[in-house]
Amino acid sequence: MSFGETGEHITENAFPTKxxxxxxxxxxxxxxxxMILISADGTMEMVNAQTEIIFGYxxxxxxxxxxxxxxxERFRTGHPRLRRSYSEKPNPRPMGAGRDLYALRKDGSEFPVEIGLNPISDGEKHQILAAISDISERKHREEQIARSLREKETLLSEVHHRVKNNLQIIHSLLDMQTSSVIDIQAREALIDSCNRVRSMAQIHQSLYQSEDIAKVNFADFCESLISSLLATFNVDISRVQVKSNLAHVELTIDQAVPYGLIANELITNALKHGFPDGAKGQITVSTQMNDQEVVTLRVSDNGRGMPDDFTPGTSDGLGLQLIELLADQIGGTLDITTNGETTFVINFKIGK
Incomplete structure (x- = not known):
């Protein structure tokens, strides 16, 4: 309950009776x-029945x-100064707005309160009417809710940690299998699978380490992803440079996993196929979000480009098919430009 909200002084004229x-x-x-009526010098002149019940006097x-x-007692010394300050500029308002207030019972126990102050004046005599509410039960409920939220956050953080560990185990198993596969095409397929699993593990790792376990900082994830892929493909960074321009975008887990997989596929494709035979070039990765909360992921490279017969939507490659499916999953759009630089643009609206 909130106090001190009458918006006007209480005077005798407010009670038109005999x-x-x-x-x-x-x-x-x-x-x-x-309810306690207090004189200008801080003396209690009137109390009601509820005051006796709450305070035990x-x-x-x-x-x-x-x-x-x-x-x-720990607040008592400074209270007269606060009371005088209020008397100098009396107006109906809550006491100590934004602070936790406590009162003292006869038995010496403290309890949380809300206090509303109303000045009362008959022209000569000035008093203060204090309305005091015991909010112990509300505080107890708030503490229970806060404790429950902390427990759920801890549990959710542990879930992300365990999922990340399990995905890393899968990644390790696939990586071990890769080393024993002779067929080049099969080995590349396993490497691609390793990268996809690792990108999902990195998202859960981001959530586990984040203060907000419900959101992924996609810029941090992309930087980590780029570093991992450069190491995986043993890229000579003096030959192929990866430039990033990543805005601060936070995604939920449902958005971050497919969007992260899309980023993984696009960067992987550029690293694997964009610069054959020692060719030099640059890959650019950028993200941005506009005022309508539309997030844009753009991956482009100035490598050899797509095949001459390439037509968007008709590719039989697993990577591009996966990108199209994931874009559809998050309600996004995929635009591909092959004139000049090869550019992939994914747009989707947060919360859609």
């Missing part, structure tokens, strides 16, 4: 929150006493 004081006292007495134990007796 006995305004009695009506005011009745309103205070039966209020669902602890009898009414006559509170009347005439300083309000600081209900303030925990």
């Amino acid at each position: 006995s305004p004081d009695q009506r005011f006292e009745r309103v205070v007495e039966y209020a669902p929150n602890a 009898a009414r006559d134990e509170l009347l005439g006493q300083p309000i600081e007796m209900l303030v925990p």
